[in-house]
Amino acid sequence: MTPSKLGQRLSIGWMLAIYAFLYLPIASLIAYSFNDSKMVTLWGGFTFRWYGELWHDRDIMEAFKLSLEIALISASLSVVLGTLAALSLVRYPGFRGRALFSSMVNAPLVMPDVIVGLSLLLLLVAIQKTFGFPERGMMTIVLGHTLLGMAYATVVVRSRLLEMDKSLEEAALDLGAKPFQVFRRITLPIITQALLSAWLLTFTVSLDDVVITAFLSGPGSNTLPIVIFSRAKLGLNPMVNVVATLTVVVVGTALLLGSWWMAQQERKRAREMSLSWQQASQIESH
Numbered sequence: 001m002t003p004s005k006l007g008q009r010l011s012i013g014w015m016l017a018i019y020a021f022l023y024l025p026i027a028s029l030i031a032y033s034f035n036d037s038k039m040v041t042l043w044g045g046f047t048f049r050w051y052g053e054l055w056h057d058r059d060i061m062e063a064f065k066l067s068l069e070i071a072l073i074s075a076s077l078s079v080v081l082g083t084l085a086a087l088s089l090v091r092y093p094g095f096r097g098r099a100l101f102s103s104m105v106n107a108p109l110v111m112p113d114v115i116v117g118l119s120l121l122l123l124l125v126a127i128q129k130t131f132g133f134p135e136r137g138m139m140t141i142v143l144g145h146t147l148l149g150m151a152y153a154t155v156v157v158r159s160r161l162l163e164m165d166k167s168l169e170e171a172a173l174d175l176g177a178k179p180f181q182v183f184r185r186i187t188l189p190i191i192t193q194a195l196l197s198a199w200l201l202t203f204t205v206s207l208d209d210v211v212i213t214a215f216l217s218g219p220g221s222n223t224l225p226i227v228i229f230s231r232a233k234l235g236l237n238p239m240v241n242v243v244a245t246l247t248v249v250v251v252g253t254a255l256l257l258g259s260w261w262m263a264q265q266e267r268k269r270a271r272e273m274s275l276s277w278q279q280a281s282q283i284e285s286h
Contacts, residue, residue, distance in 0.1 A: 026248060033241035050238040059227055060243055067207055067224040070138060074145035075203035079195055081146065082153025082202075089154075090161040108151040117215030120144050124216070136218030144212045149202030156201065160194035161187075193262045200258045204251055 033051075037044025054060060085105050089098065108116055124140050127133075134140055164187070172182045210225045217226060224247070228240055 029241050030245045030248065033238060033245040035238050035241070038237060050242045054239060054242050054246075057239065059222075060224070060239070063222050063224040063227040064243070066138065066221065070141050070145060070223065071203045071206040074142050074149055074206045075199050077142070077146045078149030078153045078202040079157075079199045081150045082198060083157050083191075083195065085150065085154045086158035086161055090158055105151055105154050108148050109155070113148075113209075113211035116148065117144065117212040120147070120212070121215045136216060137221040140216040140218070141213055141221065141223065144216045145202075145206040145209060148209070148212065149205055152201050152205060153198035156198040157191060157194050160191045164190055193265055196258055196262060200255060203254070207247070207251065 032043075034046050034048065035043055036047040036049070085101075088095070089102055089105075092098075120140075120143070124134065124136070124143075128135070134143075168186050168190075169182050172186050173179070177185070208225055209223075210229055213223050213226055217223065222230075224243065228243060231237070231240055
């Protein structure tokens with residue numbers, strides 16, 4: 001066996017080992033969600049009864065609904081704020097305080113979640129004492145998740161804006177288009193894929209956050225990860241496996257659909273650009 005083939009096989013084996021380490025626990029969790037035994041590590045036969053009992057578990061269903069609402073709101077807010085921050089950093093690089101603004105936007109990415117959650121808790125408690133609101137609950141959790149998600153969204157959108165050809169926007173401005181028209185008709189269609197990627201990323205981050213949520217949640221505002229974490233401390237049961245399985249299915253389906261849509265848009269954009277170049281070549285030839 002030649003050294004190149006040996007190195008290739010070792011690389012493939014190492015990659016397979018990493019994938020097995022990452023995904024075999026998830027696969028076993030999904031398999032044991034169909035376990036008929038109440039002991040999660042003891043197989044007692046195949047059954048769907050835990051999926052039926054899940055609908056009668058009021059705590060889990062309310063927690064899932066709350067988690068979904070928070071993730072939808074915070075992901076949407078994060079994309080809007082992250083896009084504005086990315087546009088400011090890329091399109092206006094010379095404004096005063098840019099370095100401070102950039103560091104503050106990126107700070108949640110490198111700062112421990114415990115520090116972020118504790119600082120937000122102290123700030124919101126001080127605001128509540130002064131103005132009487134907001135109460136710890138859904139609103140405070142949304143604010144915390146938006147703070148974290150905005151940092152992720154800014155990174156994703158900013159990278160797309162840096163790759164974008166500015167001459168397209170400049171040509172539209174030279175032809176008499178207003179700045180908002182340029183953004184709506186030129187910039188926004190080009191960065192749509194980045195916006196969707198940022199939304200999916202921030203939605204996932206919000207859906208499975210535990211640390212920040214634990215600091216900002218109040219009575220009656222426990223999200224699904226908090227409920228799962230609290231039940232896991234008392235001993236795992238197949239119901240937790242069912243919830244985790246459904247979460248994996250929902251998030252995985254959303255990611256697959258988003259990836260498929262982005263691939264379709266990329267092919268469509270490539271066809272349109274190819275057609276534009278062909279038309280331009282024909283005009284020049286005539």
